[in-house]
Amino acid sequence: MKRPLTVAISPCPNDTFLWGPLALGQVRSPFSLRFHYEDIETLNKLAAAGAVDVVKLSFFQYARLPRGLYRLLPAGAALGYGVGPLLVAQKPLPYPELRNAPIGIPGWGTTAYSLLRFFAPHAENLIAMRYDLLMPAVVQGEIAAAVIIHESRFTYPSYGLVCMQDLGAYWTERTGFPIPLGGVAVKREVPRRWLTRLLRRSLRQAWKGPSLSLADFIAQHAQEMAPTVQKAHIDLYVNRFTYRLGPVGSAAVRFYLRWVQAVISQR
Numbered sequence: 001m002k003r004p005l006t007v008a009i010s011p012c013p014n015d016t017f018l019w020g021p022l023a024l025g026q027v028r029s030p031f032s033l034r035f036h037y038e039d040i041e042t043l044n045k046l047a048a049a050g051a052v053d054v055v056k057l058s059f060f061q062y063a064r065l066p067r068g069l070y071r072l073l074p075a076g077a078a079l080g081y082g083v084g085p086l087l088v089a090q091k092p093l094p095y096p097e098l099r100n101a102p103i104g105i106p107g108w109g110t111t112a113y114s115l116l117r118f119f120a121p122h123a124e125n126l127i128a129m130r131y132d133l134l135m136p137a138v139v140q141g142e143i144a145a146a147v148i149i150h151e152s153r154f155t156y157p158s159y160g161l162v163c164m165q166d167l168g169a170y171w172t173e174r175t176g177f178p179i180p181l182g183g184v185a186v187k188r189e190v191p192r193r194w195l196t197r198l199l200r201r202s203l204r205q206a207w208k209g210p211s212l213s214l215a216d217f218i219a220q221h222a223q224e225m226a227p228t229v230q231k232a233h234i235d236l237y238v239n240r241f242t243y244r245l246g247p248v249g250s251a252a253v254r255f256y257l258r259w260v261q262a263v264i265s266q267r
Helices: 013-023 040-049 059-064 095-099 111-119 131-139 152-159 167-175 192-207 212-222 227-237 246-266
Strands: 005-009 033-037 054-058 070-072 078-080 086-089 103-105 126-128 145-148 162-166 179-187
Touching (some): 005 013, 005 040, 013 192, 040 054, 040 059, 054 059, 059 111, 059 179, 078 227, 103 131, 111 167, 111 179, 131 145, 131 152, 152 227, 162 167, 179 192, 212 227
Parallel strands (some): 005 054, 103 126
Antiparallel strands (some): 054 179
16 A cells, blocks of 8 residues: 555553554554554544544444444454453442442443443443543542443552452353453455554564563553553553454454344344
8 A cells, every 4th residue: 555554543551562563663564554542432433434544443343333344353452351341439339229320431332331231231321431531530429430441450449449340250251251352453455464464573572572662652652650550451451362363262252243233233
């Protein structure tokens, strides 16, 4: 392709670790890549609009896209065991009270939203917020509970919050599958095999041991996140499924997408 490819990913450490060697030129690309960094709900909206060539998006959003708009890559996914969002509050709420309690979610297109529905389909009073505003909103009493994602998984105790339910663990207990959080999708004109090989090369480079420039790149986009939280974030969300979905990861994604389609068709 002669024009630059637009690549939209999150500024979270798992994405900047994975894509960093490419963005920094440590791994050569035969095509020019133009990167954009956005929160997950914005990425989902970009995907819905078909606004970028390559996008990291929630698997829930992928299930809702028009057929044929994007194709998933077999690499670059955030998927695994014990990696799901958490339902947190200042104090545990009885399960029946989740029906009317105001619960914050990180966006209507997120996998986190779908997992809350899987755990508590009766919850009706849901409020979408940017993911980094959720815990402060619980502390300030604006909402009773929140579904938190990304680095919030590691920092919620510092806000005085308790975990009511690990939604990813609940999914795995009920289905036996790892939880598919997000994946990389590409427009049909993007050479899928080429980008898959390139992304795996970038990840191998990062796994060799982050260079100073890569570490700075990750920290720059992680903003206020402590180095220990950055490392924990990468260690949790970048795993064997990120490098290659494989049979187990692919089966988990297929099962999840079928479930989402069934839930959507019932609404």
